[in-house]
Amino acid sequence: MQPLFSVDSIKKIERNFAKQEGIELYELMQRAGASAFEQARRLWPQAGHWLIATGAGNNAGDGLVVARHALLAGFDVTLVAIKPYREFRGDPEKAWQELLSIKKDSHQRFDILGLEQALDTDLSSADLVVDALLGTGVKGALKDEYCQILERLNQLSRPKLALDIPTGIYADSGLCSTKNGKDTVFQADATVSFVALKTGQRLNQALQYQGELILETLGVRHALSFGEEPEAYGCNLQQLKEKLPTRHDVGSKFDCGHALLIGGGAHLGGAVILAASAALKSGAGMVSGWIHHSQQAAGLSVCPEIMWRGYNSHSDFQELADLSRYQAVGFGPGLGRDSTAEQIFLDVITKLQATDIPCVLDADGLYWLAKYTSVPLPVQSVLTPHAGEACRLLNAQEEDVFSTGRIEPQLSVDTAYVTQNRIKVAQTLAKKYSAICVLKGAGTVISDGEQALVLAGAHPAMMTAGLGDALTGLITSFIAQGAKPWDAALLATEIHYEAALSVAANRRRGVTASEVIEGCSILVNQLDQVIN
Ligand SMILES: NC(=O)C1=CN([C@@H]2O[C@H](COP(=O)(O)OP(=O)(O)OC[C@H]3O[C@@H](n4cnc5c(N)ncnc54)[C@H](O)[C@@H]3O)[C@@H](O)[C@H]2O)[C@@H](O)CC1
Numbered sequence: 001m002q003p004l005f006s007v008d009s010i011k012k013i014e015r016n017f018a019k020q021e022g023i024e025l026y027e028l029m030q031r032a033g034a035s036a037f038e039q040a041r042r043l044w045p046q047a048g049h050w051l052i053a054t055g056a057g058n059n060a061g062d063g064l065v066v067a068r069h070a071l072l073a074g075f076d077v078t079l080v081a082i083k084p085y086r087e088f089r090g091d092p093e094k095a096w097q098e099l100l101s102i103k104k105d106s107h108q109r110f111d112i113l114g115l116e117q118a119l120d121t122d123l124s125s126a127d128l129v130v131d132a133l134l135g136t137g138v139k140g141a142l143k144d145e146y147c148q149i150l151e152r153l154n155q156l157s158r159p160k161l162a163l164d165i166p167t168g169i170y171a172d173s174g175l176c177s178t179k180n181g182k183d184t185v186f187q188a189d190a191t192v193s194f195v196a197l198k199t200g201q202r203l204n205q206a207l208q209y210q211g212e213l214i215l216e217t218l219g220v221r222h223a224l225s226f227g228e229e230p231e232a233y234g235c236n237l238q239q240l241k242e243k244l245p246t247r248h249d250v251g252s253k254f255d256c257g258h259a260l261l262i263g264g265g266a267h268l269g270g271a272v273i274l275a276a277s278a279a280l281k282s283g284a285g286m287v288s289g290w291i292h293h294s295q296q297a298a299g300l301s302v303c304p305e306i307m308w309r310g311y312n313s314h315s316d317f318q319e320l321a322d323l324s325r326y327q328a329v330g331f332g333p334g335l336g337r338d339s340t341a342e343q344i345f346l347d348v349i350t351k352l353q354a355t356d357i358p359c360v361l362d363a364d365g366l367y368w369l370a371k372y373t374s375v376p377l378p379v380q381s382v383l384t385p386h387a388g389e390a391c392r393l394l395n396a397q398e399e400d401v402f403s404t405g406r407i408e409p410q411l412s413v414d415t416a417y418v419t420q421n422r423i424k425v426a427q428t429l430a431k432k433y434s435a436i437c438v439l440k441g442a443g444t445v446i447s448d449g450e451q452a453l454v455l456a457g458a459h460p461a462m463m464t465a466g467l468g469d470a471l472t473g474l475i476t477s478f479i480a481q482g483a484k485p486w487d488a489a490l491l492a493t494e495i496h497y498e499a500a501l502s503v504a505a506n507r508r509r510g511v512t513a514s515e516v517i518e519g520c521s522i523l524v525n526q527l528d529q530v531i532n
């Protein structure tokens, strides 16, 4: 697993490492520039003319070290200096002096352009653009001069490399700077990040703008050994594949878990049909679906292998509600917000409390949970909110039900807050509801209140209805098959994402949840082959 640190922690690790090794921080700048140079050569071996844009801090210093290596290797270099080099102090100044001191061949081109000159010059002769404008030190919206040069650099149809982090991305949150509603960020094809990954590099717009993410530790082999707690960990499917429940050659459907999906109120059948299909196609031995009777025929026609049972009212539902035969319950997709749905919520949650059957709550299940925050959930329940649902759950107060009746909770945080504080929000929700929280979004954050993992990434094809229902079905299915809820949440999240990527291929739009469910089935079976 890959630790993800805050910028403050990274700075402390750098300082402590330098102290421990008896080296200066300038040595780290040297290593940063040298390793970025090597990565750029590996990625774009044909690049003979390097355009390197520098800002005002240590990130600019890294860029000047890259420039020195490029010149020493015989390449042409054009520097774009937003801040004049004569005004540099400290390590960036050292890097500048060292760059000036090298001997170049007479035929080698070495130009330095200020902002105005750069904006007036045709820069298209460059083969590679290196962003050493700003790194982790950026605060607030980018100043105009940075916006201007970024616009220009982004227009160049040349490979683009960012040093440490693309200029305009905030390393703690992964959000980006904007101006007049437009993102002001360097659009990198690759980013060489130094020392350790910053939390924001697995979240939000960083996923859109950083391109391939390459970590150069600069010799800091054990970032965890400097007393800094990571904010979260990143991991991938390779690291999770062992969590897939074992499937034996001999046995029956009764050995492979019975998953129950509850939802699909009147007129709302689609979501629970998708969730139940995902549970079935990812390997549950049996899947039952409880759905409003008006939707039952639709469920049967889409997937007759699922045992659909219809309810008309809460009293019908009570007759169905023997939950003891299921190993996991997925609750909420399309359930609805009427009084029947409310009664069903209270009934199911109360019944499950008396068992050790984990419950995966999504959609309207989360809506009702926010109304009844004090109703204890079954042990090891899993909540799968998106940012809007997370707000509702965060803002919900116990008094909403007990002192003021059923009213909308008083909103105090909004989705912007959730997006900005994804790790903290997932941890807080997990603690508040004594559950595992799967906070969906660009970089899904999963927390049990203590540890937090960032999984999956972002893809434009995933912005479509039904994908969340599929995820609920997958998690429920893996729990029913024997995975611990925590493992099921991790595995399902990553499989869901990887399947969406593979199904989407080159498509950015029009990918359906049903296709992703088929993709999940294929991926689960591929994993099965790898681990058996
Ligand atoms: N400290 C270290 O030991 C190392 C740092 N390294 C590099 O140093 C970087 C961090 O350096 P710094 O902390 O100097 O920060 P940066 O180089 O990212 O930027 C700091 C400068 O940006 C300006 N600035 C801040 N917000 C701005 C805004 N909104 N618009 C325009 N200008 C703005 C500040 O006035 C300051 O001059 C890392 O990203 C990494 O590239 C590497 O050299 C490795 C070692």
Ligand SMILES: [K+]
Binding pocket: 059, 131, 132, 133, 134, 135, 162, 163, 164, 165, 166, 167
């Ligand atoms: K940068």
